[in-house]
Amino acid sequence: MADWTINKPLGECSGTGRAIEPGEEYFGALVETEEGLERRDYSVEYWEKEKPGVFCYWKSRLASPDEKKELFVSDEMLMAFFERLGNETDPEKLNFRFVLALVLMRKRKLKYDATKMDGAREVWSLRVVGEKDPVEVVNPHLDDEQIELLTSQIGQILQADL
Structure with a gap:
């Protein structure tokens, strides 16, 4: 059984490399790669302009390092x-x-x-x-x-x- 590349939000847009700041909204997405499904994050600006091809996505907000992480998926x-x-x-x-x-x-x-x-x-x-x-x-x-x-x-x- 294959494993997926799973990463937590790194605070960086996968499309531009620009830092996503704490409190900023971003899009998390699953992208199909040769290795399987991989999670990537995109800034709202990049997402709306480029419409990257993804398998599925969700909108979230980057928590501050000292903020308790909300664990909620609808x-x-x-x-x-x-x-x-x-x-x-x-x-x-x-x-x-x-x-x-x-x-x-x-x-x-x-x-x-x-x-x-x-x-x-x-x-x-x-x-x-x-x-x-x-x-x-x-x-x-x-x-x-x-x-x-x-x-x-x-x-x-x-x-x-x-």
Whole structure:
């Protein structure tokens, strides 16, 4: 299983190299690289002017070094990441989506319906709470250690406690 390059906000715009100052808003993003998904940060000015190609993104504010870090990612953001991964076939992204599904089930945003076999693949049918149409998630049969590692990596990428 591949690891992602996960970094905390470094206070620097990946597009320009300009310092992002404490208290300043910026865009955090996941970018597809040859090594997998990598987190990068962009200043608002760069983001609005250049519209960098990213896999997904969120807007945040750089905390001061002495400020207690807020750990919050909205359920809507998690659902957006989950939906964005819906058509992916890369094993790393299937694993990422499966763990996001587990997180969203724990948050009661997804409910398990059934399991079906698609050849040798086990596919879970889930329902988004409040919606009629099911969504499917491939169960990659990760062990507890792999799930814990991926959950930790997702939390680090999004700066959240999952």
